[in-house]
Amino acid sequence: MHIFYGKASLIDYLKSIKTVQSTIGFVPTMGALHQGHLALMQKSLLENENTVVSIFVNPTQFNNPEDLAKYPRTLEEDVKKLTALNPNIILYAPSVEDIYDGKPLSQSFDFDGLENQMEGKFRPGHFNGVGTIVKRLFEIVEPTNAYFGEKDFQQLQIVKKMVAKNHLKVNVIGCPIYRESNNLAMSSRNERLSTEERDEAAIIYKTLTAAKEKFATNSTATISEWVQKSFNKNTRFTLEYFVIADEATLLPSTRKNKNKKYRAFIAVLVNNIRLIDTISLN
Template sequence: MFIFNKKSDLTAHLAAIRTQKTKIGFVPTMGALHQGHLSLLKESIKNNAITVVSIFVNPTQFNNAEDLTNYPRTLERDVEKIKTVSKDIIVYAPSVEDIYEGNTKSTAFDYDGLEFQMEGAHRPGHFDGVGTIVKKLFEIVQPTNAYFGEKDFQQLQIVKKMVQKHNLTVTIHGCPIHREANGLAMSSRNERLSADARNEAALIYKTLKEAKSKFENHSAKEVIAFVENTFKKHPNFQLEYFEIADEATLLSCIRKSKSKKYRGFIAIFINNIRLIDNISLN
C-alpha cells in the first residue's frame, strides 16, 4: 500500500501510473473511518482503475476550535481498515502545511445560495472551508470520479455546485447513508459518544422515519412541530434545527409541491456532541 504525506510525492506517483484513459476514483475523508467510508472506497474500486483516499482534518471548515481539537485522529487504525478493502488503495495523509503552504485560510465561494441554509446558517464560513479543501484536493488528485456520503447531503449538493461553477472535470457521486444497527447514521463523531448516549441516539433516526410517514398527510409545519415536540420530551438532546427543504435548492418547504423532492434535515446535540442526519421524504 502506498501512503503519501506530501502532495508532490502523490502527484509524481499518479503521473507515473496514469494514462489518458485511466479512471481515478477519489474519496476525501477526515479520517476516523467507519463502514460508511469503506463503502465509498468499495464503490470507487468497482468503477475505477485507481482509488485514492485522503485523510485530512481540515481546519478551515471548523468554526468551533474545541470541535477541531477534539476531532478523532486515528491514522494507523484508518490504514488498517483501508487494507481490509484493498491494499492497492492509495492513501494521501498530508499535513496542514502541505495543503495550505503557510496560508491556512479559506477562499470565499458562491454556491448560488445553497451555503446559506441549515449548516451554513449555523456554522458561518463552514462551506467556504469545505470548498477550499475539496477544490485543492481535486487539483492535486485530478480524479475522474469522487464519492461522498449522503449523510452530509447539503455538502454533497454544494460540492456538485462548486464543480459546475468552476468547470471541474470530476463527476460527483452521492452514496447512501450507512447506519449502525440501531439506525444511528455512521459518523466519525459517534466515536465520542458514550455507550448509553450511542444507544439513546437511536431516537434520531426513529423520529426521522416517523416524520417521513407524517409528511405524506401533514404539512411541513406540522411535521416540524412534531419533531421539535419529540425532542423536548428528551432532555439529553438539544435540537439545533429540523428543517424540511427542497433537495435541489435546499430552500425550506413552505407549501408542498408534487413536482419537488423533499428531505428532512436535522442537527442535534447529545452530551455536547453534535450529530447530523437526513432522510428523503418522497
C-alpha cells in the same frame, strides 16, 4: 500500500500510473474511518482502475476550535483498515502545511445560496472551508470520480455546485447513508458518544422516519412542531434544527409541490457533540 504525505510525490506517482483510458476514484475523508467510509471506497474500487483516499482533518471548516481539537485522529488504525480493504488503495495523508503552504485560510465561494441554509446557519464559514479543501484536493488528485456520503447531503450539493461553477472535470457521486445497528447514521463523531448516548441516539432516525410517514398527510409546519415537541420531552438530546427543504435549492418548504423532491434534515446536540442526519421524503 502506497502512502504519500506530500502533494508533490503524490502528483508524480499519479502521473506515472495514469493512462488515456484509466480512471481515478477519489474518497476524501477526515479519518477515523468507519464502515460508511469503507463502503464509498468499495464503490470506487469497483468503478475505477485506481482509488485514492485522503485523510486530512481540515482546520478551515471548523468554526468551533473545541470541535477541531477533539476530532478523532486515528491514522495508524485507518491505515490498517485500508490495507485490509485493499492494499492497492493510494493514501494521501498530508499536513496542514502541505495543503495550505503555511496559509490555512478559506477562499470565499458563492454557492447560489445553498450555503446559507441548515449547517451554514449554525456553522459560519463552514462551507467556505469545505469548498476550499475539496477544490484543493481535486486539483491535486485530478480524479475522474469522487464519492461522498448522502448523510452530508447539503455538503454533497455544495460540492456539485462548486465543481460546476469552477468547470472542474470531476464526476461527483452521492452514496447511500451507512447506518449502525440502531440506524444511527455512521459518523466519526459517534466515537465520542458514550454507549448509552449511542444507543439512545436511535431517536434521530426514528424521528426522521416518523416525519416521512406524516409528510403524506400533514403540513411541513405541523411536522416541524411535532418534532420540536418530541425533543422538548427529551432531556439528553437538544434539537438544533429540523427542516423540510427542497432537495435542489435546500430552501425550507412551506407548501408541497408534487413536481419537487423534498428531504428532511436534522441536527441534534448530545453532550456538546453534533449529530446530523437526513431522509428523502418522496
